[in-house]
Amino acid sequence: MDMYGNRSARRSGRGRLRLAVTAVLASTLLLTAACSGSDKASWQGGGDTESTTSSAGPAAPEPTLSTVAVTSPAADAKSVELWSEVKYSSEDPANTDVVVTNAKGTEVKGTLDKDKNVWVPSDSLAWGTKYTVTVTSPAAEGKTNTTSSAFTTMKEPSKIVRVTSFLGDGQTVGVGMPLIMKFARSIPEKYRAEVERRMTVTATPAQEGTWRWISATEVHYRPKTYWEAGTKIFYNVQLKGVQIGDGWYGRSNLTVDLKIGREMIMTVSNKTKKMTVKQDGKVIKTIPVSLGKKSTPSSSGTMVVMEKAAHTVFDTTDEDPVNGYKTPIDWAQRITYSGQFIHAAPWSEGKQGNTNVSHGCVNVSEALGEWLFGKTLMGDVITVTGTEEKLKNGNGWTDWNMSWEEYKKGSYLN
Template sequence: MALICGALLLAATACGGGGGSDAGAGDAKAGDSTKSASKQSQAVVTIAPKNGAKAVDTSGALKVTAAKGKLTEVKVEDAKGTEVAGSITGEGATWTPASHLAAATTYKVHAVAKDSAGLTSAEESSFTTLTPKNTFIGNFRPEDGSTVGVGMPFSIRFTRGITHPADVEKAITIKTEPAVDVRGHWFGNDRLDFRPENYWQAGTKVTVRLNLDGVEGRPGVYGKQAKTVSFTIGRSQVSTVDAKSHKMVVKRDGKVLKTLPVTTGKPGYDTWNGQMVISERLVVTRMNGETVGYGGEYDIKDVPHAQRLTDSGTFIHGNYWGGGAFGNYNASHGCVGLRDVRGGYDKSVPASWFYNNSMIGDVVVVKNSNDRTVAPDNGLNGWNMPWDEWIK
């Protein structure tokens, strides 16, 4: 009997010992949990707009902030993996994008912050920007891939009047090789031209990025254009027309290439003075006085070798009807005329030679005319505006 009782007591002791061991294990787990909790980062990351948001504004809505810590990494990208540039400011408190977002686009945000103990906290979000009901684009010159003369600005006309010009201009970036300072100037609310202070250096490569997709150009009207345009500046050609001596001196890369006899605007129809850029080239065209306010004074259906200098209708062109005017007196209605033959077939005449040795963007300077200087926005002629006024 005593032996049985002893055995029972031993079993009870063994059970008690086992229970004590379990309690110890429970205490150890609780201690580990407290230790783990103490290692959780105190930094709090907040992303606006909220996860899953729709129809988000393309400007001003995206912002990432950190409380009780500092942002160390923010990555925002669209569905194609294209990242949105931005910067962390306020000593790690805030991240904002460098520019607007594209319209109708889904973005993913990943942000990391670190607290004072060096522990990190992360947050992720996704949202979709608005789909605009009204849009605009910019029609630009010169064309992508073209080679142009040293006077060619990058000129863009918008299909809607712009009331937020600073936002639109910020979305257009221009890089050149070699580097040169290029600035934009608005003519009205629908045209923006870019140029350097002086004519381009021959051989300059120009790259323009039109990041207009999502830019709010006017209330409720957004750009829908994302395009890169590249062009090259060719050789330097500047031709000077003297309305008094009736001659034009053509200089190529600073050296006189040819001197040609011309006729300019007769009294009452004087040619503009100033620097004018060739903006259009036509082997043959019709010139009708009614289109430029001269009624039915002339209507010539086959004007050869015509190169446009102003939007208002000034050309430098071939003239087969001028008789002895070239080099002697002014007989035109405002254009610069060069001797030519009807049909423009003779390549030896001055008009043909000049046409075949010119390109879009070449400069034609007129001096000693009795008219005023051409307006900077009449054609691609912003060179007639002083630089300090251009950059205002």
């Protein structure tokens, strides 16, 4: 019994040892499987099914590209006008770029407004030319989304209007000089505002000014007060390809650089029969004058010197064969279209300073006429006061013969 019992006890002890080892082994396997992240553990009841959990977390989403498109001009559009804007759409407009190239691949200068999603050419495009628009928007991880579209501009039309400037590059003119643009045909009123927008004036130093339509074929520009002495003026007229009539287009663009000289103001009083000449605010000469007699009075108002001729001939015989005259004249300076001048009149020197005997002109002596001629510039100001007749606006460059408020009414932008 004791022997048998002892044997049984030993067997029982070994059995408990094997159970303990097995339990430890199983526990180790479970711990190993849990730490290893194995996706197969059939003894855990998973069989060959994939585990639904992973320590790597959810997969990162694919980067999304910003969508871009050219919305105008339409793809492959023909006969596009030369100043057409390029419009586009983008989901990331702040970081979107637009490049326009011509048929040779040269980039066209323009201004990109990212708030309005529009590109505007800095100058008119060329007639009958193909252009390519490329719109690019960046995306994540260095990727970009790019789209291209092409269009072709209109051919040069048969109905084109020549636009000219009275003034040219490099001229120096007086402080009252208006800028003058002329058109080869009448511009309908509905197009005049756009014409004004295309004619920009830059003055240095800056001065307030505006355009005024003198007629359907002529428009002037003046500042609020006389130009400051020494002002540099640049004006840019961009009318090539711009509609300026029903079926008519501007022929070309032009630019003008010029300068305002010293300030010279001439003031003529009929009461005193004298002209006071001021340069840069200081009186430099007082000149006796004879103005128009009562039957042919001089005009009272503010005018400017329009043209100068050292020697010319006044001939009125075509207008008045009976009472007309033909007379050589020295040191003539035109101030009205109707034929009023400042000029030398040696035949009236005895009357100058006390009696009016002219046909409407401002008569001065031969010597003072030459002196004054040598001092003046086209655009210098002359104001005549106290005569029997008022200056009619339009009889010459009468831009200063009206108030600023009245002058502004002639603009289609004010």
